[in-house]
Amino acid sequence: MTLGGGLHRAPPVRPAFGQRADVLRGPARNFDLVVDLGQRIGSVQWLRGFVTCFGLCYAAWSLAPGFQPLPGAVPAPLPDTQFAEARTLAIAPLAYGGDTGRRMAPTDAVEPLTETPERPIVDLRATLSRGDDFASVLERAGVAASEAAQAAALIANVVPVADIRPGTLVDMVLGRRPNHMVARPLDKLAFRARFDLRVELERIGGALTLRQIPISVDDTPLRIQGLVGESLYRSARAAGVPSAAVEAYLRALNTQLNIPAGISSSDRFDIIVSHRRAATGETETGELLYAGLTRANGHSLQLMQWESEGRSQWFEASGVGRQTGGMTRPVPGGVSSGFGMRFHPILNYSRMHQGVDLRASYGTPIVAVSDGRVEFAGWHGGHGNAVALNHGGGLETLYGHMSRIAVRSGESVHRGAVIGYVGSTGLSTGPHLHFEVHRNGVPVNPLGATFASRAQISGADLAAFHDRLRSLLGTPVGANQREEQNAVRAGTNRTAR
Numbered sequence: 001m002t003l004g005g006g007l008h009r010a011p012p013v014r015p016a017f018g019q020r021a022d023v024l025r026g027p028a029r030n031f032d033l034v035v036d037l038g039q040r041i042g043s044v045q046w047l048r049g050f051v052t053c054f055g056l057c058y059a060a061w062s063l064a065p066g067f068q069p070l071p072g073a074v075p076a077p078l079p080d081t082q083f084a085e086a087r088t089l090a091i092a093p094l095a096y097g098g099d100t101g102r103r104m105a106p107t108d109a110v111e112p113l114t115e116t117p118e119r120p121i122v123d124l125r126a127t128l129s130r131g132d133d134f135a136s137v138l139e140r141a142g143v144a145a146s147e148a149a150q151a152a153a154l155i156a157n158v159v160p161v162a163d164i165r166p167g168t169l170v171d172m173v174l175g176r177r178p179n180h181m182v183a184r185p186l187d188k189l190a191f192r193a194r195f196d197l198r199v200e201l202e203r204i205g206g207a208l209t210l211r212q213i214p215i216s217v218d219d220t221p222l223r224i225q226g227l228v229g230e231s232l233y234r235s236a237r238a239a240g241v242p243s244a245a246v247e248a249y250l251r252a253l254n255t256q257l258n259i260p261a262g263i264s265s266s267d268r269f270d271i272i273v274s275h276r277r278a279a280t281g282e283t284e285t286g287e288l289l290y291a292g293l294t295r296a297n298g299h300s301l302q303l304m305q306w307e308s309e310g311r312s313q314w315f316e317a318s319g320v321g322r323q324t325g326g327m328t329r330p331v332p333g334g335v336s337s338g339f340g341m342r343f344h345p346i347l348n349y350s351r352m353h354q355g356v357d358l359r360a361s362y363g364t365p366i367v368a369v370s371d372g373r374v375e376f377a378g379w380h381g382g383h384g385n386a387v388a389l390n391h392g393g394g395l396e397t398l399y400g401h402m403s404r405i406a407v408r409s410g411e412s413v414h415r416g417a418v419i420g421y422v423g424s425t426g427l428s429t430g431p432h433l434h435f436e437v438h439r440n441g442v443p444v445n446p447l448g449a450t451f452a453s454r455a456q457i458s459g460a461d462l463a464a465f466h467d468r469l470r471s472l473l474g475t476p477v478g479a480n481q482r483e484e485q486n487a488v489r490a491g492t493n494r495t496a497r
Contacts, residue, residue, distance in 0.1 A: 035048065232260070232263060318418045355434050368415055368416065371415050372392065373389065373412050385425045396439075399420060402420040406420050
């Protein structure tokens, strides 16, 4: 409509872009290309989906390319003779007739040998077994009996076969022989006769010549220390002590302590074993030489093996050995004056002798007969330097005429502990020990008590014992261990044979 009154048709209204998209999207919502052929079977939608699937499969089949072989050159087959020769040299599975590694059959050009050639020399290594002699070892290796006996006689002049350890390795070189009917001659022989000696045999000018090669050996003992911890055995083994030495160490401690109750985890062990290290790098660890134990309370137990009275046993640093029996005897000597009335050699009148006099040389260690506490330590009139011990249960002991006192009043001592040394102080005519036993304050005859036998070193033997002990205690800790570690780093340490 216009202002002039004329009637005109209104122009069509065009939908916006978004509105046109909605118009086209409406029918598309109802058209689904992906149809589930497992649902609504037989419906129009299902039929449309089936037709679509069939059309796609047909199009893929019709457009697929064909398979045709490509022409190529085919090699001509080998003749039978060439194929047989190539097959023996080719790599092929045995299942397919491969002959890889097999020898070709000989032809007419091959001539058989009348005699098989031998190696000019033969290197052998034999082992000396228990009960063997060198002659039998050489004969088993192929040496003639006469030559084996000659070599064994040369070796026996240097070292007896019985001294050579079973399992010793013998290196031999056998020379050329003129024919198969005779044995090979012995050209060279070498073996380790001892830890410090190597023996070599060599044929020079047609005759066997023996040569001895000494090997320098360091005999410095091996000393190992460590903390006892939860297990003395495991701690010592972890520190590098051989198992046999640990067992010997425990047996040595058991002569003086109650194992394992007498050892605490805070104690420290000190072990010295014999040890040899050859210049060639081999090492050999031997027997236990010293058994030490540093207690947590500061006291130390030092034991060293020593031969006394024809037998070897463990002794403390004071020279006191193992105890067997009941109470410990204070000194190893016999009785020089008994218990009871006697004529006093100095006062020149008879009076009661309340103890016994025991023979002992000057300086002999005096040990406590049983565990106790020091009641008195000092000058005690006619007894001179004396020590009185209270063992409990009304039992007391007194030790007189000491040259030196080793304990203090109020100190606790264990059975076998050194409390002083024999002297001749007070009313005494010579070095000896005056020993008394009191029960409930009444003196009793000490000879009625049951004493244990306890070995003890004295005199010149004691001085030699102390010299040897000081020498062992001067061994640095782990000295040989450091040398072995350095040798291992240098690649020179070999297993001893």
